Amino acid sequence: xxxxxxxxxxxxxxxxxxxxxxxxxxxxxxxxxxxxxxxxxxxxxxxxxxxxxxxxxxxxxxxxxxxxxxxxxxxxxxxxxxxxxxxxxxxxxxxxxxxxxxxxxxxxxxxxxxxxxxxxxxxxxxxxxxxxxxxxxxxxxxxxxxxxxxxxxxxxxxxxxxxxxxxxxxxxxxxxxxxxxxxxxxxxxxxxxxxxxxxxxxxxxxxxxxxxxxxxxxxxxxxxxxxxxxxxxxxxxxxxxxxxxxxxxxxxxxxxxxxxxxxxxxxxxxxxxxxxxxxxxxxx
Amino acid sequence: xxxxxxxxxxxxxxxxxxxxxxxxxxxxxxxxxxxxxxxxxxxxxxxxxxxxxxxxxxxxxxxxxxxxxxxxxxxxxxxxxxxxxxxxxxxxxxxxxxxxxxxxxxxxxxxxxxxxxxxxxxxxxxxxxxxxxxxxxxxxxxxxxxxxxxxxxxxxxxxxxxxxxxxxxxxxxxxxxxxxxxxxxxxxxxxxxxxxxxxxxxxxxxxxxxxxxxxxxxxxxxxxxxxxxxxxxxxxxxxxxxxxxxxxxxxxxxxxxxxxxxxxxxxxxxxxxxxxxxxxxxxxxxxxxxxxxxxxxxxxxxxxxxxxxxxxxxxxxxxxxxxxxxxxxxxxxxxxxxxxxxxxxxxxxxxxxxxxxxxxxxxxxxxxxxxxxxxxxxxxxxxxxxxxxxxxxxxxxxxxxxxxxxxxxxxxxxxxxxxxxxxxxxxxxxxxxxxxxxxxxxxxxxxxxxxxxxxxxxxxxxxxxxxxxxxxxxxxxxxxxxxxxxxxxxxxxxxxxxxxxxxxxxxxxxxxxxxxxxxxxxxxxxxxxxxxxxxxxxxxxxxxxxxxx
Numbered sequence: 087x088x089x090x091x092x093x094x095x096x097x098x099x100x101x102x103x104x105x106x107x108x109x110x111x112x113x114x115x116x117x118x119x120x121x122x123x124x125x126x127x128x129x130x131x132x133x134x135x136x137x138x139x140x141x142x143x144x145x146x147x148x149x150x151x152x153x154x155x156x157x158x159x160x161x162x163x164x165x166x167x168x169x170x171x172x173x174x175x176x177x178x179x180x181x182x183x184x185x186x187x188x189x190x191x192x193x194x195x196x197x198x199x200x201x202x203x204x205x206x207x208x209x210x211x212x213x214x215x216x217x218x219x220x221x222x223x224x225x226x227x228x229x230x231x232x233x234x235x236x237x238x239x240x241x242x243x244x245x246x247x248x249x250x251x252x253x254x255x256x257x258x259x260x261x262x263x264x265x266x267x268x269x270x271x272x273x274x275x276x277x278x279x280x281x282x283x284x285x286x287x288x289x290x291x292x293x294x295x296x297x298x299x300x301x302x303x304x305x306x307x308x309x310x311x312x313x314x315x316x317x318x319x320x321x322x323x324x325x326x327x328x329x330x331x332x333x334x335x336x337x338x339x340x341x342x343x344x345x346x347x348x349x350x351x352x353x354x355x356x357x358x359x360x361x362x363x364x365x366x367x368x369x370x
Numbered sequence: 371x372x373x374x375x376x377x378x379x380x381x382x383x384x385x386x387x388x389x390x391x392x393x394x395x396x397x398x399x400x401x402x403x404x405x406x407x408x409x410x411x412x413x414x415x416x417x418x419x420x421x422x423x424x425x426x427x428x429x430x431x432x433x434x435x436x437x438x439x440x441x442x443x444x445x446x447x448x449x450x451x452x453x454x455x456x457x458x459x460x461x462x463x464x465x466x467x468x469x470x471x472x473x474x475x476x477x478x479x480x481x482x483x484x485x486x487x488x489x490x491x492x493x494x495x496x497x498x499x500x501x502x503x504x505x506x507x508x509x510x511x512x513x514x515x516x517x518x519x520x521x522x523x524x525x526x527x528x529x530x531x532x533x534x535x536x537x538x539x540x541x542x543x544x545x546x547x548x549x550x551x552x553x554x555x556x557x558x559x560x561x562x563x564x565x566x567x568x569x570x571x572x573x574x575x576x577x578x579x580x581x582x583x584x585x586x587x588x589x590x591x592x593x594x595x596x597x598x599x600x601x602x603x604x605x606x607x608x609x610x611x612x613x614x615x616x617x618x619x620x621x622x623x624x625x626x627x628x629x630x631x632x633x634x635x636x637x638x639x640x641x642x643x644x645x646x647x648x649x650x651x652x653x654x655x656x657x658x659x660x661x662x663x664x665x666x667x668x669x670x671x672x673x674x675x676x677x678x679x680x681x682x683x684x685x686x687x688x689x690x691x692x693x694x695x696x697x698x699x700x701x702x703x704x705x706x707x708x709x710x711x712x713x714x715x716x717x718x719x720x721x722x723x724x725x726x727x728x729x730x731x732x733x734x735x736x737x738x739x740x741x742x743x744x745x746x747x748x749x750x751x752x753x754x755x756x757x758x759x760x761x762x763x764x765x766x767x768x769x770x771x772x773x774x775x776x777x778x779x780x781x782x783x784x785x786x787x788x789x790x791x792x793x794x795x796x797x798x799x800x801x802x803x804x805x806x807x808x809x810x811x812x813x814x815x816x817x818x819x820x821x822x823x824x825x826x827x828x829x830x831x832x833x834x835x836x837x838x839x840x841x842x843x844x845x846x847x848x849x850x851x852x853x854x855x856x857x858x859x860x861x862x863x864x865x866x867x868x869x870x871x872x873x874x875x876x877x878x879x880x881x882x883x884x885x886x887x888x889x890x891x892x893x894x895x896x897x898x899x900x901x902x903x904x905x906x907x908x909x910x911x912x913x914x915x916x917x918x919x
Binding site for chain 2: 263282
């Protein structure tokens with residue numbers, strides 16, 4: 087495999103990423119930029135009917151064809167990226183933050199706090215995620231904040247378990263004992279002593295969790311419980327254009343491709359995260 | 371005379387992260403005759419294990435044999451295809467690892483693992499392999515040779531497991547056996563037995579041995595010839611007597627000098643009169659396990675009394691499992707004792723670390739054995755040393771930076787290591803950083819828990835010298851815990867001998883040469899001496915050995 091090295095100007099430390107990781111990074115960055123700038127990039131408004139035909143083919147005018155009402159697919163996918171990427175990232179941040187912080191606290195304090203937290207989150211973990219999403223959305227109705235909270239609640243126990251398992255190992259190290267007898271507070275212990283040691287695997291796990299969130303959100307939208315019309319995330323785009331499958335309409339293929347490209351490239355990226363090159367012999 | 375193993379101009383190289391090639395072994399040549407015991411000795415990183423591994427045609431991941439040849443009985447292991455090498459391993463050349471405990475599969479009985487080699491190479495029927503294994507167990511003076519094979523690895527002691535690993539290596543009647551630091555992880559009293567067993571068995575079967583070790587005294591007992599390595603090159607080689615009596619190379623002399631018994635310049639006894647005890651421990655009892663009516667299930671230390679006078683050092687010596695580390699943890703408050711008093715500097719200390727004030731915590735620092743786990747691998751040296759400065763002394767910015775430089779200077783480390791991570795330092799350097807962190811708190815007492823055990827002799831001697839120097843400059847007191855008598859003698863004024871959680875004897879400078887307690891006598895007599903005849907002439911009371919081993 088080809089390695090691409092990017093030495094920093096100081097020459098002290100450099101990062102290396104391999105080609106697969108670089109491709110993943112590019113695609114992820116691309117979707118990030120699209121999500122951020124979508125309103126300025128779209129040729130047509132998302133609600134505007136621009137085609138007289140429905141499920142229109144790809145053309146010079148409408149790059150990704152038109153949807154079941156004759157709206158511009160290209161614009162709808164660009165704006166859909168905002169919902170898919172935005173909701174997933176916020177939900178992931180919430181789930182990751184609570185899960186990891188609680189996990190590290192449980193590992194460091196041990197005893198009854200660990201017991202209560204672990205059993206509580208295990209109980210939450212035992213509820214099937216899609217059903218939980220269905221019930222909550224059916225009960226309180228679908229809105230973006232509800233979706234974000236639901237998704238983050240569903241994915242917190244996993245992040246908690248993962249972080250706790252890693253932190254328990256670090257917690258037995260002598261440097262933790264040294265920090266404890268120095269009299270450090272629990273926040274220093276988890277933030278400065280444990281976190282740097284579990285960061286790599288935790289980031290990889292978060293990347294994987296991001297993919298699950300995107301897929302669950304798309305799944306909910308596909309069932310009609312996600313983002314509501316006239317707006318649509320990628321999952322909703324697939325659902326509303328499902329009638330185009332018999333015609334091989336681009337309107338159903340492109341949102342599917344968008345979901346696939348994002349989730350696959352996030353996976354490729356986290357499996358090939360840039361690694362820092364440290365070579366003490368060369369440094370001296 | 372044709373030699374059994376011929377190594378000619380062996381080169382091994384490694385490729386670093388940045389793609390740079392580093393030569394680890396730089397053209398080593400040596401010969402081993404049939405039935406000869408050759409010792410490879412050198413500090414960690416000198417390439418001794420790497421060379422030994424090439425004899426079984428193996429290079430650890432990341433390493434590559436880049437040149438030269440390793441012939442066993444005429445077959446070149448370097449050019450041989452992997453499947454042919456595998457056919458030789460166990461049958462012609464065998465390997466005994468450093469840690470038998472990690473090398474045995476805990477889920478399979480010992481016998482099945484010992485005779486596995488004969489099954490793989492189809493050497494003999496299982497029944498005759500078993501009979502042969504039992505013969506080997508007897509020869510290695512293992513207890514209950516007929517039934518020990520039916521046990522699982524966790525059911526025998528460390529010394530026994532090491533001998534069983536040797537049985538595993540010898541079952542295929544190899545011509546060469548490689549012993550990779552086989553007694554390093556053992557207690558001195560166990561080491562004596564294991565060495566005796568190895569020596570008898572290999573001599574009887576006329577097996578050539580390659581004995582890898584960093585301990586010159588151990589090697590002196592067992593080897594015919596010694597090869598001294600440093601930096602992947604042979605510094606000196608010769609018969610054991612030649613090396614011990616007429617060392618030529620400066621590095622060999624340094625190694626030998628590290629063994630010179632160092633007598634600690636003790637203050638005359640009368641000088642102690644005016645000194646008040648800095649640390650006074652009375653009837654301290656601690657243990658592990660679930661509490662039953664306020665007492666833990668397993669008592670690790672029982673009713674320990676000791677006192678450390680200010681500016682003086684107390685040594686605690688004993689074997690693994692005697693409770694010496696638990697004692698340090700109980701004094702530090704990590705494992706609160708459930709009975710007894712700790713008085714420090716005239717004031718009573720809480721038994722639990724949480725009941726102590728920040729200033730009390732600052733005054734007692736602890737330094738652990740394994741610098742690898744005692745230093746956070748994800749933090750730079752600067753951050754590691756800077757934290758106690760900020761935490762206890764509220765130092766920031768320039769003052770903190772200057773103090774870090776000063777601390778590095780105190781422990782003789784270059785300023786360049788500041789930005790490195792612990793993983794990028796050598797073992798000795800890490801231990802110095804570990805120590806500098808304790809110094810950063812400006813303590814009055816430092817609890818040193820086996821701090822030289824993971825280091826080789828030359829580096830350990832340097833660390834001990836450093837401790838003495840710092841004591842002179844900063845007026846520290848040490849509580850020095852070790853299983854190594856020579857280390858404790860080198861630095862301590864008084865020594866406490868522990869056995870099974872109890873203090874068995876307290877030695878003063880005057881009585882250190884004439885211990886009274888039988889366990890102390892056994893322990894002291896088990897420390898290997900450089901004299902090659904030491905093991906053969908060593909007579910230990912049979913009753914003592916039975917009682918304490």
